[in-house]
Amino acid sequence: xxxxxxxxxxxxxxxxxxxxxxxxxxxxxxxxxxxxxxxxxxxxxxxxxxxxxxxxxxxxxxxxxxxxxxxxxxxxxxxxxxxxxxxxxxxxxxxxxxxxxxxxxxxxxxxxxxxxxxxxxxxxxxxxxxxxxxxxxxxxxxxxxxxxxxxxxxxxxxxxxxxxxxxxxxxxxxxxxxxxxxxxxxxxxxxxxxxxxxxxxxxxxxxxxxxxxxxxxxxxxxxxxxxxxxxxxxx
Amino acid sequence: xxxxxxxxxxxxxxxxxxxxxxxxxxxxxxxxxxxxxxxxxxxxxxxxxxxxxxxxxxxxxxxxxxxxxxxxxxxxxxxxxxxxxxxxxxxxxxxxxxxxxxxxxxxxxxxxxxxxxxxxxxxxxxxxxxxxxxxxxxxxxxxxxxxxxxxxxxxxxxxxxxxxxxxxxxxxxxxxxxxxxxxxxxxxxxxxxxxxxxxxxxxxxxxxxxxxxxxxxxxxxxxxxxxxxxxxxxxxxxxxxxxxxxxxxxxxxxxxxxxxxxxxxxxxxxxxxxxxxxxxxxxxxxx
Ligand SMILES: Nc1ncnc2c1ncn2[C@@H]1O[C@H](COP(=O)(O)OP(=O)(O)OP(=O)(O)O)[C@@H](O)[C@H]1O
Ligand SMILES: [Mg+2]
Numbered sequence: 122x123x124x125x126x127x128x129x130x131x132x133x134x135x136x137x138x139x140x141x142x143x144x145x146x147x148x149x150x151x152x153x154x155x156x157x158x159x160x161x162x163x164x165x166x167x168x169x170x171x172x173x174x175x176x177x178x179x180x181x182x183x184x185x186x187x188x189x190x191x192x193x194x195x196x197x198x199x200x201x202x203x204x205x206x207x208x209x210x211x212x213x214x215x216x217x218x219x220x221x222x223x224x225x226x227x228x229x230x231x232x233x234x235x236x237x238x239x240x241x242x243x244x245x246x247x248x249x250x251x252x253x254x255x256x257x258x259x260x261x262x263x264x265x266x267x268x269x270x271x272x273x274x275x276x277x278x279x280x281x282x283x284x285x286x287x288x289x290x291x292x293x294x295x296x297x298x299x300x301x302x303x304x305x306x307x308x309x310x311x312x313x314x315x316x317x318x319x320x321x322x323x324x325x326x327x328x329x330x331x332x333x334x335x336x337x338x339x340x341x342x343x344x345x346x347x348x349x350x351x352x353x354x355x356x
Numbered sequence: 357x358x359x360x361x362x363x364x365x366x367x368x369x370x371x372x373x374x375x376x377x378x379x380x381x382x383x384x385x386x387x388x389x390x391x392x393x394x395x396x397x398x399x400x401x402x403x404x405x406x407x408x409x410x411x412x413x414x415x416x417x418x419x420x421x422x423x424x425x426x427x428x429x430x431x432x433x434x435x436x437x438x439x440x441x442x443x444x445x446x447x448x449x450x451x452x453x454x455x456x457x458x459x460x461x462x463x464x465x466x467x468x469x470x471x472x473x474x475x476x477x478x479x480x481x482x483x484x485x486x487x488x489x490x491x492x493x494x495x496x497x498x499x500x501x502x503x504x505x506x507x508x509x510x511x512x513x514x515x516x517x518x519x520x521x522x523x524x525x526x527x528x529x530x531x532x533x534x535x536x537x538x539x540x541x542x543x544x545x546x547x548x549x550x551x552x553x554x555x556x557x558x559x560x561x562x563x564x565x566x567x568x569x570x571x572x573x574x575x576x577x578x579x580x581x582x583x584x585x586x587x588x589x590x591x592x593x594x595x596x597x598x599x600x601x602x603x604x605x606x607x608x609x610x611x612x613x614x615x616x617x618x619x620x621x622x623x624x625x626x627x628x629x630x631x632x633x634x635x636x637x638x639x640x641x642x643x
Contacts, residue, residue: 173536174535175532175535175536194535195532195535195536196535196536196537196538196540199536199537199538200538204536205536207536211530211533213525213526213529213530213533213534214529215525215529216522216525216529220525223519223522224522224523224526224537225537227523227537227538227539229538269537273537273538
């Protein structure tokens with residue numbers, strides 16, 4: 122087994138006096154798609170924010186490619202090849218579609234993704250490139266958010282609830298595009314409320330419950346009973 | 357003809373107010389920072405210009421080549437060394453710190469240059485004029501207005517046509533996500549303050565050619581700058597140009613009625629516009 126690309130050990134997170142994560146142990150292997158599921162407020166987004174450097178972490182809690190990244194700023198983490206499609210898309214409203222994508226390339230990492238590649242993946246964005254990003258439909262905005270993250274040519278891509286607030290047909294389209302996105306040895310973490318969807322696209326799954334890992338296993342092995350116990354805490 | 361003259365002179369005077377305001381507008385737009393020391397930084401620019409003209413013997417306009425980059429560097433250092441630490445969800449710390457900075461600047465200038473009024477010598481430029489359609493226009497006010505339009509145009513171009521401007525807008529929209537995209541907001545804010553103070557240097561030197569100055573006049577320049585920004589609407593650079601012109605015209609029209617009313621009528625115009633349109637004439641950022 123190769124060394125994990127991302128490794129968390131005893132990861133904790135706080136919002137003021139409130140503790141949101143209680144010692145998370147988790148890893149992502151190179152080329153792996155990992156799913157994280159859990160109820161509302163379980164700490165999934167907090168975990169994503171910790172990994173990407175948006176929250177302050179304790180030393181030595183997060184290692185990326187063997188190096189401690191837990192104390193780095195988000196821009197420094199991004200430069201090492203970690204990108205995120207944030208919950209709620211969070212496009213830059215005063216930037217056009219094309220400008221949103223170009224901001225993603227700001228870290229200056231070389232690789233297969235550039236404007237042309239993103240437009241080939243989502244041709245509608247080419248047509249809409251000069252529009253304000255927030256004038257697009259929810260699904261198209263999600264495509265911009267995904268494209269923006271890809272533009273940094275990441276090695277590890279984090280998706281935080283990409284189906285949130287989208288119509289089922291749109292969700293289907295977005296997930297259909299995933300294999301074209303996660304390729305060339307890229308690893309991914311997919312945070313998803315739709316458990317069936319999460320299990321389908323991932324190799325392994327973690328379930329979070331109130332800031333702790335309540336289940337870990339191969340996506341095709343975990344049973345429905347295990348999941349509902351881990352999800353809702355019915356012991 | 358007299359009234360037309362007053363309006364034209366007021367428009368040109370407004371050019372100076374636009375230069376006072378542009379830096380304020382820029383940094384408020386990028387980082388929501390209200391800089392109480394802005395007027396004193398304009399005065400600092402004037403004094404730096406004075407020092408360069410007297411020691412190196414340059415014409416004040418040529419001194420821009422030195423003072424503009426110098427103020428830019430001061431801006432970057434000020435932002436990274438001091439102001440970045442005050443930014444956050446609370447609006448009060450930056451207000452208090454820039455107020456403190458204002459006091460320090462005034463006293464520092466007083467120590468260095470004394471309270472005696474100073475003026476920069478721009479030679480023939482100060483009195484030169486041209487006659488257009490029966491109106492006599494000073495070359496210096498015309499030049500000032502030209503600088504104002506060029507500065508606003510340049511800032512607008514930077515904001516909407518360059519990678520730096522894209523970074524300014526992204527950080528202004530969403531600091532966290534911008535950081536996630538590899539933009540270090542502390543650096544971007546430093547660059548914004550550098551640009552703002554570079555513009556402030558132009559304002560300071562043109563002020564110092566036009567009138568005499570002493571360390572205490574910063575507060576008044578800050579007010580004119582603020583009024584221009586707010587009349588035009590927060591976050592809108594072309595609005596700031598309009599705001600400066602409106603303020604200048606209101607002042608010269610007031611002075612036309614009674615010379616003692618110049619400043620007062622500017623403030624009145626500001627209050628009336630604020631009462632009718634609380635967000636200014638052309639707001640871009642919701643207050
Ligand atoms: N900015 C914040 N300040 C204080 N508490 C917060 C903040 N953000 C999240 N929390 C709390 O931290 C806990 C974990 O929230 P988090 O957003 O990580 O959950 P989540 O698993 O992503 O939920 P969801 O499925 O609703 O997105 C929750 O109890 C939440 O109320
Ligand atoms: Mg969440």
